[in-house]
Amino acid sequence: MSNLPTPTVLLSRYFNHLKMNNWSATTISRRDYVLNKFITWSSERGIESVTEITPESLAAYRRWLYHYRNERTGKSLRFCTQASYLSTVAHWLAWLTEQGWINSDPSTGIELPKEEQRLPSSHLTIDEIETLLSSVDLTTPTGLRDRAILELFYATGMRRAELIALKLDDINHESGLAMIRQGKGRKDRVVPTGKRALGWLMKYLHDGRPALLDDDTQVIFLTSRGNAFHPVTLSQLVRSYLSAAGITKPGSCHMLRHTTATLMLEGGSDLRSIQTLLGHEQLNTTQIYTHVSIKRLREVHDKTHPGAKDRPPQSDTE
Template sequence: MSNVPVPTVLLSRYFSHLKMNNWSSATIARRDYVLTKFIAWSSERGIDSVIEFTPELLAAYRRWLYHYRSERTGKPLKFCTQASYLKTVCGWCQWLTEQGWIGADPSTKVEVPKQEQRLPSSHLSIDEVEMLLSSVDLTTPTGLRDRAILELLYATGMRRGELIKLQLDDINHESGLAIIRQGKGRKDRVVPTGKRALEWLCKYLHDGRPTLVDEDTQVIFLTSRGNVFHPVNLSQLVKSYLTAAGITKPGSCHMLRHTAATLMLEGGADLRSIQTLLGHEQLNTTQIYTHVSINRLRDVHDKTHPGAKDRPPQSDPNKPDDKPTE
């Protein structure tokens, strides 16, 4: 144990282990961000070796996460963020123990905070979706591209990262299906595009994309410089159209994903189908949409609840007569 490498070296070995086990680059990048900050936090407290990782140190780290406030906003970390950070550190500690770098896993007694069951972010009504789509200038190649992006996000409910990676061969124009390769969890899935979205996609591919292509690439959606979209830039693009349409609800690409799921559920879709469309691994992730499908609940309430309908008031024998005495 006296020759234990410094934490950063072991961290590099840990990421090599994850890569060998086919973990996604996005997951590794997130863990790199969290664990690099944890190492810096530990170093500030005089901890320069993993053999000094103790239950007391991790308990102090959990307290620090709880009391941390953003320098920019002054707000605390959300409990889901705290839980994510702690789970990442615990995962690394478990690996260090399995590899023999530390004698006992210091994370076994770490209590991860419970996560809130939050509703999804805002979703659009059908009228708001049409307002959004009609706000695009269709006289330019980028306008055709943007209309196809909005249509596809709305029709398929795919994530922004999934849309960014779409390639020409991923669209089957005959069947109207799109193959989403290596989505969340590195899983492929097939989703219907819908007739309207496919028509706008074809128009973009025929009249818009050829003017944007700067080099040989199979990626469908390109920036005005012919590059692949960065996720932040795509979110900003969608947000700009929401603003132009006069929609002030918070959200961007993910709001269109929520919109697709919510409107389908209100239209009668079953949860299993929505789960497949969105690529959720667990059904309980999809079930949260039942809480925002208020129109269906309102209809059921109006039809079945005895207090929902207008009825003539019943006389109460214990209530004094309001008629004035003569």
């Protein structure tokens, strides 16, 4: 094909297509990273045009992903990461085929690696979460803010980005509901805050937030500079409280989300309700919490398994 645009130009057009179809900026940014990596990998191997991408070169790329090791940690890519990289490349190639930039899709028939069935990261016990919450210094505006943040994470199980994006109008103080706008998958949902979390949020809004407010903003949680939190900064903040409380389990914001789901399941909640609370699109995403709710499983096992009872061994003379 004469006058074929470079892969970088075609990539830019692809992203414009995604934007026109209302793909989220986060997803586009992630695909930008993955596809530019693929273009660089291809160029290093003499592939300068999308028409030169073949099933054989994609098979070589898959092998490269499998053998790749992080220079700093020496760790390999998880199979779910490899599958994500390959599916992203495949989607771009399918679009190039639909647009007529290449005659046939070289990714057709490519086999993605099976993803691992992993348990969620660590979760806190009820005692640990109460220790964490009570460790906050409530004599300062930032302390009131931090208690409200931890309480809201624990009560709602919302994602880090969802909490950062909360606006004043997103909280219905009468009904005790929080509106999460444009969560993962660009979907809105409403979640209960719980009375305790709502009480701490109200105290922060009344006694803490005005001292942090610089410019007029609707964002609820503000840094000491009056800005919205950066995701990394919020994770560091939560991690600092976990460390101060003597909790060494790995994780921060997302661990509180796992804690919410696990403790609710152990308390008798059904999976559908937890799915709605967490904003999972598929129920099988929520079902993974059944693997960590060992307390419930042990209770059922003790009540129903005939071998669970403490029976004395039978004597040979009996």
